[in-house]
Amino acid sequence: MIIYGTALLAACHLLGIFIGDLLGQLLGVKTNVGGVGIAMLLLMAARLYMLQHNKLPKLTELGVEYWGAMYIPVVVAMAAQQDMVSALRGGPVAVLSAVAAVAVCAAVIALINRAEALSPESPDAAQLHNPLVAAQE
């Protein structure tokens, strides 16, 4: 059933946020520490476990994958409620940080890839893992 997937996602989400809050309290900060990241790790572990024990039917997967596919639309909605008017006053910061970050990363990518011994190996088959996220995303 599709609700199993969504419920699994919800459980991982809540548990991750809970652990993040707990971690924050342990570390003496009043903030959530890495809750979303912990939730992601939990979901990956749950998925692995269920796959290995043959307990992951397609419908259950779809209950999670739907929300994964909704990721970009949700981010669009998030963008639509930002305080743009205040943000635009700091315009050069955004552009300069982005340009500098990309430039530094590009240099490091070029450096690492130049160290790779070029062997004529072809990329082995890999598929898109979410059938609900079409190739355009």
Add this chain to the structure above:
Amino acid sequence: MLDILEKAALHNGLVTAFAVVGLIVLLAGQISKHLTFGRVHGSAIAIVIGLALAYWGGTQTGGHKGLADMSLFGGIGLMGGAMLRDFAIVATAFEVQPLEARKAGLIGVVALLLGTVLPFIVGAAIAWGFGYSDAVSMTTIGAGAVTYIVGPVTGAAIGASPDVMALSIATGLVKAILVMVGTPVAARFLRLKTPRSAMVFGGLAGTVSGVSAGLAATDRKLVPYGALVATFHTGLGCLLGPSLLFFATKALVG
């Protein structure tokens, strides 16, 4: 007639938000296809439209929640709010194949760490240079230089102000567009040829939409390799941003 339609939209805020965002994404897809010939990713254009609408909403209402401050678009506040946003982000973890990721080996991990730490340092340093000298703002803007997801997630976790959050998203957005447009142009310089190089690229270039669109425009075969690492990227950033990187920044600037 129009009154009844407006009432229906008002009373069904979240449903209205789905329709509005669907329309934005559709429009963005068309612009991407016909005006930029697929060069600029549809999702990036959709987010730009979202930010433009937020600006318009902000100037109309004088509030701090962009379009969501207009009663007709109140549902946008729920759809793009912290709850559903984090829910969707966690869901993307399902697309990561740990076995495939393990094949990337050490170099993938190194690229991931560098791809999180380097943009963070650059972003935070520039934020500091422009007078955002408190640890929360520096961390949020630095995290925004990682990806436009890591930025707001980090900012929300450590309590950044809305304008710093928007600045952080804007930083990530500019970065995503740069990666999308710049990748095919710089593919030779980046030595983007093999799966391994695509994984290094995915780890260091960061943003998922930037990486997938940039690689698609370069070599379609490389897309899953780069995107795979980039998927980890957001998770790693969300894990490190509000924790390790925030503490390190706090220790440095107090």
